[in-house]
Amino acid sequence: MFGFLKRKKRKNEAAEVQDEASQESTAATKAGDATPAPAEPTADTNLSAPPAPEPPPEMARPAKPAVADEEPAAEPEPNGDSLRQESVAQPAPPSKAPAVATSKPEQSGSLFSRLAKTRSGLTEGLGDLFLGKKQIDDDLIEELETRLIMADVGQATTAALIAELTDEVSRKHVNDPEHLFETLHRLMVERLEAAQPAEPPARRQPGRPHVMVVCGINGGGKTTSIGKLAHRFKAEGRDVTLAAADTFRAAAVEQLISWGERNNVRVIGEPGRGDPASVAFDAVSSAKARSSDLLIVDTAGRLHTQSGLMDELGKLIRVISKAEPEAPDEVLLVIDASIGQNALVQARQFNQAVKLTGLIVTKLDGTAKGGIVFAIADELGLPIHFIGVGEKAEDLRPFEPRAFVDALLDRQPD
Ligand SMILES: Nc1nc2c(ncn2[C@@H]2O[C@H](COP(=O)(O)OP(=O)(O)O)[C@@H](O)[C@H]2O)c(=O)[nH]1
Numbered sequence: 208m209f210g211f212l213k214r215k216k217r218k219n220e221a222a223e224v225q226d227e228a229s230q231e232s233t234a235a236t237k238a239g240d241a242t243p244a245p246a247e248p249t250a251d252t253n254l255s256a257p258p259a260p261e262p263p264p265e266m267a268r269p270a271k272p273a274v275a276d277e278e279p280a281a282e283p284e285p286n287g288d289s290l291r292q293e294s295v296a297q298p299a300p301p302s303k304a305p306a307v308a309t310s311k312p313e314q315s316g317s318l319f320s321r322l323a324k325t326r327s328g329l330t331e332g333l334g335d336l337f338l339g340k341k342q343i344d345d346d347l348i349e350e351l352e353t354r355l356i357m358a359d360v361g362q363a364t365t366a367a368l369i370a371e372l373t374d375e376v377s378r379k380h381v382n383d384p385e386h387l388f389e390t391l392h393r394l395m396v397e398r399l400e401a402a403q404p405a406e407p408p409a410r411r412q413p414g415r416p417h418v419m420v421v422c423g424i425n426g427g428g429k430t431t432s433i434g435k436l437a438h439r440f441k442a443e444g445r446d447v448t449l450a451a452a453d454t455f456r457a458a459a460v461e462q463l464i465s466w467g468e469r470n471n472v473r474v475i476g477e478p479g480r481g482d483p484a485s486v487a488f489d490a491v492s493s494a495k496a497r498s499s500d501l502l503i504v505d506t507a508g509r510l511h512t513q514s515g516l517m518d519e520l521g522k523l524i525r526v527i528s529k530a531e532p533e534a535p536d537e538v539l540l541v542i543d544a545s546i547g548q549n550a551l552v553q554a555r556q557f558n559q560a561v562k563l564t565g566l567i568v569t570k571l572d573g574t575a576k577g578g579i580v581f582a583i584a585d586e587l588g589l590p591i592h593f594i595g596v597g598e599k600a601e602d603l604r605p606f607e608p609r610a611f612v613d614a615l616l617d618r619q620p621d
């Protein structure tokens with residue numbers, strides 16, 4: 208059941224009960240009953256017990272267990288090797304978390320609250336639109352279309368979704384809103400799943416580190432996402448090395464070192480080093496020498512229009528291949544969801560310059576343009592591996608199409 212339809216249903220039921228109550232009280236008064244009649248109902252008051260007062264949108268879903276997001280990172284027992292650091296000044300104090308790390312299941316309730324901005328654009332007030340309607344009509348479909356476009360799903364993807372939706376509605380004679388939204392939900396999940404791999408990548412390479420290069424424009428969330436990834440992989444008990452190859456800004460190197468310190472992960476590179484490709488080369492050699500499971504390379508922010516900088520990214524990738532012929536295993540583009548349709552342009556250009564393997568879409572918590580994820584999946588055909596839904600270490604999640612669409616359409620998971 209979709210929350211916004213449920214709330215509307217409850218409201219209607221409340222109105223009916225209220226109506227009955229007022230009829231009964233009128234009848235009682237007419238019959239000369241001495242018991243005082245209930246207070247005169249006002250339009251907004253729910254008098255009777257069964258229908259709960261309409262909750263505010265954020266309360267509509269049952270509260271999730273308190274443990275959800277705040278679970279501390281589980282640090283594996285430090286061993287001699289994993290504690291050896293290059294640029295990490297101070298290892299983090301030992302964690303009280305259990306030594307054996309487990310990856311926790313994602314809490315859809317939490318995702319639900321993080322995607323509130325986009326969801327409210329898509330669903331707020333939609334329930335009202337269904338009030339009194341027995342049939343799905345053109346107005347409803349048009350309203351849905353407008354909302355998808357406003358959420359930055361994009362013209363082409365919206366048109367395709369609406370065409371499929373209306374086709375289903377007429378073929379299967381769908382005429383109730385619940386069924387309409389079930390169909391939209393299914394179509395949205397299918398579109399997102401089409402670009403995803405059947406299984407999430409294992410990110411394990413026999414006998415060598417799995418190498419990930421992270422690129423994108425300035426401020427998109429590269430360094431933060433790398434810090435969050437380090438936190439996640441470390442919590443899975445894996446040995447992680449980071450490479451600070453954004454050598455343009457000392458602050459960027461310091462930012463990565465600080466993430467490394469917080470997560471007890473070593474960082475190769477230090478402020479003042481000039482050549483990103485040489486940092487990346489050293490980092491691959493070091494990660495191999497220490498038998499790291501994973502190496503994640505941060506890179507300087509660059510605009511897709513800066514051809515010199517795009518060439519430099521290509522060079523960095525070639526140099527990594529010199530240090531390890533099979534690497535890099537992944538080239539991930541970080542895109543900020545709040546830039547909406549521009550994300551598509553950026554992604555296309557980056558993909559031409561360096562062959563991207565997938566995307567990280569950040570800042571979905573702070574924007575009403577979360578619909579961009581559909582345009583990305585539809586028009587680029589690149590998998591979205593992770594989404595950023597906040598600034599904290601736990602706020603990067605593997606992208607799961609069904610959970611994402613559930614949260615956007617205010618639907619209780621199956
Ligand atoms: N709200 C929110 N902020 C984010 C997210 N990811 C990154 N940021 C913030 O975006 C800003 C730029 O991030 P940064 O990692 O430095 O970007 P970079 O230049 O691409 O490395 C920082 O203030 C981050 O805290 C996210 O998913 N949600």
Ligand SMILES: [Mg+2]
Pocket residue numbers: 429430431453459
């Ligand atoms: Mg950065």
